[in-house]
Each structure stands twice: as structure tokens, then as C-alpha cells.
């Protein structure tokens with residue numbers, strides 16, 4: 001025990017503490033960490049700008065944990081490099097000789113354990129909140145296919161709407177035969193449209209292999225597993241278009257099945273729903289027209305054949 005007390009009292013430890021203070025104040029005042037903490041960095045370096053409370057919470061957890069990791073990193077490596085430098089053999093330093101210090105062993109078991117428990121207590125409520133899919137305003141089933149997404153509005157306003165979401169970036173852009181646009185590999189034929197400030201429950205599954213449905217801006221990432229149904233939810237609090245990618249390696253076109261979520265106002269959403277229902281009716285009409293036409297052609301050709 002005495003060794004430990006002497007250790008904390010000695011010159012090396014004190015100068016190490018000084019070095020530690022200097023390093024941490026450098027990091028604390030650096031523009032990078034200030035802007036990272038206030039989430040002002042461009043999305044190029046930071047996480048996507050949050051568009052839901054859940055995503056904002058996840059950002060905070062991310063930066064708090066990064067902070068804890070940084071402190072541990074600076075303490076451990078700072079101590080190590082300082083010791084190596086200040087007590088080098090060429091200065092004639094004799095290594096200290098002490099073994100089996102109960103106090104130190106208890107400390108290096110208890111401190112990490114407390115850190116881990118602390119992180120658990122802090123992060124668990126946020127993880128649990130991600131699983132709470134009750135009281136949703138709209139329920140949408142999403143199915144992963146090689147290599148596109150299928151959507152089906154199961155409950156709430158828009159019930160019955162069904163469509164596929166496929167990449168529209170031309171193949172020529174992928175093979176560098178035409179210039180790439182800003183929406184390269186994130187543009188799709190049909191956006192997933194949802195109203196702002198409504199709880200959307202996503203029922204997630206797959207048809208062939210494991211995919212993962214993810215929109216970072218609203219804080220959702222969930223594996224889509226064939227034969228299983230998983231669910232997740234989000235409540236976007238900003239109107240806008242948010243993109244994501246299939247996040248589970250699913251085959252040769254894994255990189256070419258983006259997800260595009262369009263968050264609109266309640267009025268725009270109602271308008272979208274009625275336009276979808278209209279187009280569904282008209283495709284039904286086209287289908288019936290087409291069948292009638294085919295029957296006509298067939299019967300007329302039969303008549304002609306018969307006439308010969």
C-alpha cells in the first residue's frame with residue numbers, strides 16, 4: 001500500500017499529470033473537437049445531420065463514448081511514452097522493483113469495470129427506446145431483394161400502397177462512360193414517402209439473403225433476414241430527403257440498392273397517398289384495357305383464321 005502512496009506522490013507522477021493536463025487542454029480547445037461536439041462539422045467528416053430525436057441521441061452517445069475512449073487513450077499512452085522517455089537506460093535509471101501490489105490489481109480491475117457499467121447505464125435506455133415500436137401512426141413493411149427494396153404500407157394513412165425501390169443511376173456512370181451526377185448511386189425510382197412528426201414503424205424482412213435497412217439520419221439500422229420479421233421505428237422531425245444503403249453484404253449488387261426516404265408535411269403526404277391510389281386505379285384500368293385488347297386481337301385473329 002505504501003508503494004502505491006509513494007508512487008502517486010512522486011515527481012514522475014506529478015510531471016506526468018502536468019503533461020496530461022496540457023495534452024487534454026489542447027484537445028479540448030482544438031477547433032475540431034469543439035465543432036464535433038456542437039455537431040457543426042460537415043457530413044463529410046461527421047455523422048449525418050440528425051433528422052430525429054433518436055438520431056440526435058445516437059450522436060450524443062457516439063461523441064460521449066469517443067470522449068471516454070480519447071481520455072483513456074491519452075492517459076494510457078501518455079503514461080507509457082512518458083515513462084519510456086523519462087526513465088530510459090541511457091539516463092542511468094534503475095527500474096523500480098515491486099510485485100503483486102494488491103491495491104494496483106484491485107484498481108485496474110475495478111476502474112475499467114466501473115467505466116463499462118457506467119457506459120451501460122448511460123446507453124441502455126437509448127438502445128431500449130429503439131426497440132419500442134408501440135403506438136405507431138403508420139406501419140410499413142420493407143422487404144430486401146437481390147437487389148432492390150419492396151415496400152408495403154400495412155396500416156395507417158396510405159394503407160395498401162405497394163411499390164419497389166430500385167436504383168436509377170445509369171450503368172454508363174458506373175463504368176465511367178458518362179460523368180457522375182451528385183446523386184450517383186443514391187437515386188431511386190420510387191422514394192419511400194412518410195409524413196413528418198409521425199411515428200413510423202418499419203417491419204423489416206428479406207426475400208432471399210440477409211440485407212439491412214438503414215437510414216442514418218433518422219437513426220434506424222436493422223438487418224432484414226429471410227424468414228424472420230424484425231421491426232424498428234423512427235419519427236422524423238425535419239422535412240427533407242434522406243438516403244441510406246443496404247448495410248449487410250448481400251451479393252454482387254449490394255452497393256447498388258440505395259434507400260431514399262422523403263419526409264413531407266402531413267398535407268403533402270395526403271396528396272401523395274391520393275396520387276398513389278389514383279395511379280393504382282389507372283394501372284388497373286390499363287391492365288383491364290390491355291386484357292380487353294388482347295382478347296379482341298385474339299378473337300379477331302380466330303375469326304380471320306376461321307374465315308380462311
Ligand SMILES: [Cu+2]
Nearest residue numbers: 211246250254
Ligand atoms: Cu442488400
